[in-house]
Amino acid sequence: MDMKTDEPLGGCPVPHNQARALLGRTNKDWWPEMLATEILNPNGPTNPMGEDFDYAAAFKALDYQAVKDDLTALMTDSQPWWPADYGHYGPFFIRMAWHAAGTYRTADGRGGANSGQQRFAPLDSWPDNGNLDKARRLLWPIKQKYGQNISWADLFILAGNVAIESMGGPTFGFGGGRADVYEPERDIYWGSEDKWVNEDVQTRISPEHGMEELEGPLAAIQMGLIYVNPEGPQGNPHDDAGMARDMKETFARMAMDHEETVALTAGGHTFGKCHGNGDASLLGAAPSGGDLAAQGFGWVSSHDSGGIGEHTVTSGLEGAWTNTPDTWTENYFRLLLDYDYELVKSPAGANQWQPIDQKPEDMAPAAWDSSIRVPTMMTTADMALKRDPEFRKISEKFRNGHEAFKDAFARAWFKLTHRDMGPKVRYLGPEVPAEDLIWQDPVPAGTMPSDSLVAEVKGKIADSGLTVSQLVKTAWASASTYRKSDHRGGANGARVALAPQKDWDVNEPAMLAKVIDTLNDLRGSMSLADAIVLGGVVALEKAGAKDVPFTGGRGDATAEQTDCESFDVMEPEADAFRNYVGKKKLAVKVEEMMLDRASLLGLSVPEMTVLIGGLRVLGANHGERGHGHFTKRPGQLTNDFFVNLYDMTNVWKATDDRDEDYVATDRKDGSKKWQATRADLIFGSNSELRAVGEVYAQKGGEEKLVKDFVKAWTKIMNADRFDLA
Template identity: 80%
Template structure:
């Protein structure tokens, strides 16, 4: 199993600085493979999803013969095919690697990556060096996918195959939750890095070896392009176990794993299978995205006399099994790692790896292609980190002496790895969903649907509470806009805005927030705080609409629950804190990434379209939702009323805009062309709606006469979308 499943790490905060939102930058698939067919030329003509917008995957999955599917997967594990023979006669380790690498791209910084949509089928992931030969694993699964069709997605099948692989070799499994709907094109808003070379092309690492990952750009976890985690040979190919340990820790922290989970995952994964490097890597052909038509998507085809299969397979370049029982769950990994001394050697493909000194014959592994042949086991530099690093060594010794603890830790960590990006447990499907609520699932108690009478009564009390439109809108937005569709975390359900750490985020104006929450708690009656916060936004918005002279209803759907501190992993919510929020015109400091790019990234995570983002920014400005009463972009004389004044005044040609001195192009002032007096102040996030042609085209629609009511209705619709983005219980 060619898993770079160590991780590369260092110290420091997993998400530091301003690089978290580099999602819109970096190289595209067209940069990597300029000759690839540009299928997306058809994107303006409709969705790439052949199932259609009305397809209900949850309904299809619930009709699946789940146990028959598992039986077919179990049979596949030992059904070796001559075009890609199974090591040791068992495909289990291969499918574990496939599942691991599907899930392992998840990162906490922006919630992107992971197995949630089956992205491993598409470039660039299907052609990363670290995913070498996993195209064969997916082809092995094709007959099963074809048989069960729409009832199981590729995304679910990847993870379930990994689970069945572990079970078929006697390993522990905590459970499985289905519900990952496929996409049918690469996700274009994921930043994988900006290098122009892959890990195996000699490119310098993304980090200073002496500093570790603390300077690693944005949400990235791997230190080289094309890696899931770390280079198994060591950072940048340097076989230093202590540097590898440092980087492993930071990498796994960036994907929500603590150090014990990290050791359990690495050891559990390497209890199975082998790495492949028994051949000449220079004979490998192009990756799937760059191969010719005749290859039919089969990448890394070898020109070796055997075709580069079986004995002569080359993937990572390392060669050998970690343990002497590579298709059985066992205690052998820690025994072999800790009991033997190791020396640094080279694989036949030239990769650096570690080999036991004076290994006993009974501890050697069978050759993958001939069980009668015994070969030495090996360890990667990432494995040696679990032995050499003092903290990892303590954990390894614990698991070595307490195998039951190791089994439980691995099963839980594997489940977390494969499900971390799925969001709340209510999204899980199938008969093997664990009953236990896990803290990383951000559990929220079930809410109670309030009656119409209760809603009306609480609305009246909020309206008479003395809270302003601005305060109610700010609080509701602060609560709901934490949602991100990437991993379905955040949102208004649970009312975590009243708990650590969200209640103290600067963007939420803690003093104002505390006052509003206290008043809402006082008047909410039978409603949950989560419902009261959203209902407060409804009250504020309805007043703003009435005062502007419109009659537009603002919908409200109750039934949210309130999470407790015990149900909230406070540290894990730190990555949700906005470093900038253009919707509230919040920018505490100059960032490397342009403010308007930050705005687009946040809108993308909220699942907003260009018109939705545009109408929300314009409406929030006139409602007084700016952070700290900041006047930038407040282009209205009717503050607190929902009007289209932002767009009308932004596009007014009597204004002349100029950057404010010493503002680093973040603040602008408008003067009247005729009188020369100051009229408005703006941020980059305001002016971009006039300067960018596409955004201006939408802004012009909302500024046109006759579209005042359209603006209000569109704002209400977009607002309601954000308020209910996390309501999987009512979708």
């Protein structure tokens, strides 16, 4: 299985004139004839299981061993409509699981296997996912048998684990708990390109501009790839430096260090083969553009044999990496490092590398006839593990220490397939590893504070001299790091008091340190994480809210439990909730980033709107910035932001060339009234946001704002409290 593994060669089916700044191309852009089910979205997300369905409870009732037994039997139950290479589906299911999980990226936590998105466009029709529709269809009898007790998302990953185990490979464990969704996640930005890989598309990284060209949250090198082009950057097999550069950067953006990158590549490529023994021009459309009668199958071949078995074409590369493609062995590094290689063309015309003067015993059995021996091959990506000095050192280490390689692969595979699940408390099943891993962001179990302790600390905070603004900003800084995409961040653990978060510019380090020091002096036996959230409660009640809910029980993480590098990527470049824009030039508008942040927080439009309006009047702006502070009652939870924004005596005008800062003057006398940013004025200029904001600006709106703000605020404070679910 290669990093672009078995990507079908094919053309872009859409006109090349549509792109979106934030969310890129839509499924309808790529496949214009696709049925537009999103017309029903106003009625809410599709969920046939109903709101009361508890997947965790359903999974706990699963006969887990029976599922594994059925998956093991499936591995060697070759079906004539899609025969198993070497009589074993294991490599096929490893690739399916890898590609389900491998879309994860650290920048925004999106992608990954957490909700079974490989079933839907665009992922079901990405070139890199060619023919995985058949793998999912092979799993259907097992999914049908166990029904609601195992999700597709869990089944994909469990099938990959069982595949490895059935071929003698190492695994580290498995955690269930990935509840399915039933429609594409439409808030994921996959890129703005209007062509797939292999269509003259430039790689997203170039020697001239380096990593800066790999924009925003993206991790894959080209549109439609999971990782990199295995033939080389833009298909150039002679760009050794570029190949290693692309691999290091894209794997890093998917949470893997160099050793994990080598272990995953070598371990995955110990099994299976690539498919390019035929004419790629005979392949039909991808599933999302396929014929109705194909019933969701894509890339149907018009080859005489039906393009299956011996004549399967997926990536265009052809051959196995090792002479033992259905068994875990030490052969990958031996063949890679011991042989010299020459560049050849596959039958489908792809660039690949073949051993020179290969011994007969080192050749692979033909996938369709074990009595025939054929040369093994390596991709340009594989050759990087030999040619790049840093990768070579790791490869030599693993070649000389097979046990170390086994352990590294098992751990890296577990990380790959579980990285987007969040804290270990969310894992289900009998094979959850006992070991706490740093990338799981471990937090010690908290203790529920007594009512008397809460009242005591609450009183001390109220009398501490800390302002409403300081307490609100600190609580928000702690909790608003949460993102629903990979369930990282949040108030639990109080990592806002640790590096790197304590030093983020958006968190105003000097102010933050003062508040944290004060809370540490006052909290007694209460955790700092609870004290920070309780400080927010005190602030809101000082600001006029009544009976703000508080649920304690959070723990405090240590520096040793915090992977600073992995949290670095979570530092906001802009935060509309605090009216903050960093020094880096933004690629998209602030208001678009506001929507993206709100989406990651799991907020609705009304929740985002009421939080912005409330935070402005509470003084939550970064620093002393007065923009959007439309009130004469600072520190009070009022509807003044909306009332004064919609005041028709205002005349707004940009005060800078970038249209980032604005000033309002009085329509009658020209006197200066307010300052604002784009993140403020969007609630007046956008008709949908204005419609919601007017609810809070009208008569009776202030009382509703307080009620709705407290509810949305509490939702954010408890977003990472999986123990409360």
